[in-house]
Every structure is written in C-alpha cells, then in structure tokens.
Amino acid sequence: MMEISRPTFNFAEGEVLLIDKPLRWTSFDVIRKIRSAMKPLNVKVGHAGTLDPLATGLLIVCTGKFTKRIDEFQAQEKEYTGTITLGATTPSYDLERDIDQRFDISGITDEQIRKMATAFVGKIEQVPPAHSAVKMDGERVYEKARRGETVEVKPRTVHIHAFEILNIDLPNVEFRVVCSKGTYIRSLAHDFGKALDNGAHLSCLRRTKSGNFHVGQAWQVADLVKYIKDFTFAASDEDIQKS
Structure with missing residues (x-):
C-alpha cells in the first residue's frame, strides 16, 4: 500500500x-x-x-x-481594504440592501476626500449598522431590522489607526483602514459620506490582516x-x- x-x-x-x-x-x-x-x-x-x-x-x-x-x-488589530461609493446610501450601509437615497457628488473634490479621511483617524464614536450581528435583548439586531422593527443601537468607541485613500475614481473611493476590534467599516463608510455632506455606502471589503x-x-x-x-x-x- x-x-x-x-x-x-x-x-x-x-x-x-x-x-x-x-x-x-x-x-x-x-x-x-x-x-x-x-x-x-x-x-x-x-x-x-x-x-x-x-x-x-x-x-x-x-x-x-x-x-x-x-x-x-x-481582540487583535485588523486591516481592511475596500471601496466606498459616494452619492448613495443603503439601510444596511453596504450592498446587502437596495439604495434608498441618492446625492449629487459633483461638488466633491479629491482634496476634500483625502482631508476628511484624516479626520477619522484616532478614537471615534461609531454606531453599528441596524443590519449587524450586535445583540439587543438577546437577539441579533439584523433580525429585528429585517422584520421592520425600529432599532436604536448604542454608539461605541473604536480606534482607527490608519485611514488611507488609495485611489479616487468618483463615485468610488478605494481605501485601506487599520482599526481596533469592533469597528464596523460599513458604519465608517456611512459616516464618511455624512461628513462630506453627502451619502455613501460600502461597495467592497476585504480583510487583509488580523494581528x-x-x-x-x-x-x-x-x-x-x-x-x-x-x-x-x-x-x-x-x-x-x-x-
């Protein structure tokens, strides 16, 4: 044999x-x-x-x-690469749900995008998406959200160690993020759009490192x-x- x-x-x-x-x-x-x-x-x-x-x-x-x-x-530090799409939001902050609002992005410049990324580096308050695995009353909040229930998730403090803009081809912004445990990159994309007085969602995400x-x-x-x-x-x- x-x-x-x-x-x-x-x-x-x-x-x-x-x-x-x-x-x-x-x-x-x-x-x-x-x-x-x-x-x-x-x-x-x-x-x-x-x-x-x-x-x-x-x-x-x-x-x-x-x-x-x-x-x-x-608990280890994580690294991600991905794409944020400006000019549109979704209820899930990514492509799991359909677009619910659209925004004009013609006034957004590359300089504004790069400058805004630096504003998110450090400790920030972040609200996890309603369509997430966070537990509320012993149940995943995405289960409540999918039933159409109103979900109010409490903010949490996370640490963004690096937020690097790799390429801009509007409406798409390619990025690299290094962050702490518990960071929702979907929420980061959503908040990034709001900070630009616009809207955004996460259209692509890849975890490249953990510890x-x-x-x-x-x-x-x-x-x-x-x-x-x-x-x-x-x-x-x-x-x-x-x-």
Whole structure:
C-alpha cells in the first residue's frame, strides 16, 4: 500500500487555521464546512471575528484547545481594504440592501476626500449598522431590522489607526483602514459620506490582516477541506494497520 504522508496538524491539541472567506459566504458557512470535514476527529471548531457575507478575506478559525484563545485573536488589530461609493446610501450601509437615497457628488473634490479621511483617524464614536450581528435583548439586531422593527443601537468607541485613500475614481473611493476590534467599516463608510455632506455606502471589503496573520497565508476553503479529509483518511488508515 502506498504510504500517505501525514500532515503536521494536531487539531485536538489546537490549530489556528487561516481562511480566505469567499464572497457571499457567512463566517458560519466556513465553520460548517470545516466541522463537517473534521467530524470523524470529534474536535471543537470556532472562528475569531465575524466577516459579513459581502466581505472577503482573512477569517481565523481555531480548533481543539485553541478555541479557548478565540477572544485573544478576536481582540487583535485588523486591516481592511475596500471601496466606498459616494452619492448613495443603503439601510444596511453596504450592498446587502437596495439604495434608498441618492446625492449629487459633483461638488466633491479629491482634496476634500483625502482631508476628511484624516479626520477619522484616532478614537471615534461609531454606531453599528441596524443590519449587524450586535445583540439587543438577546437577539441579533439584523433580525429585528429585517422584520421592520425600529432599532436604536448604542454608539461605541473604536480606534482607527490608519485611514488611507488609495485611489479616487468618483463615485468610488478605494481605501485601506487599520482599526481596533469592533469597528464596523460599513458604519465608517456611512459616516464618511455624512461628513462630506453627502451619502455613501460600502461597495467592497476585504480583510487583509488580523494581528500578525495575513490573508496571503490563508487557505482557500475547498483546499483546506480536502487537506483535512486526507488527514482524517490517513489517520484512520494508520489505526487500521496498527490493529
């Protein structure tokens, strides 16, 4: 029988798996796939830091004993790149919901955009979107919002370490943001539009870093699932040969 080289993973003792979350997948979609692949191993799996379905990029997944470190990883500084679209707002502050208002952007200059970005650097008060995973009365506020209920989310203090404008091609503004845990980039886009006496929404978002982890180190979901299944098969085959 051909010998199968066994991966160096020890899922039960604990692993940090870096995933490049696909567009339109929820963070739990990723976890469900990995849990299914790991089912024969009977280990815990959890993620550190939710990504919205319309965001892509780095999702940190912990297994086994490392699930106890999820809060530690979740608290780390994050880096994102993306696109803010000026001249229109949506109820969700991104493209999950349809545009509800449009604005004239003809008077906005590149200089104003770049100057306004610097005004958001530092500690700021931010209200999470009504369509977010923040809990209110034991329920996710997006569930209330989708039922048409009025949602008043309390503001929170977050820290924007860097807000860099990478390219301007109105109505689109490409950016890079480095921020603290709990920052909603959708809210940042919405507030950025308001600060320009206009409107804006987030049209593209990618998490590129979390702490010392970079999306360039991340697995594609399908590749990781195959690797886990190969690991499980190799481990089972080894047990059979020993019996």
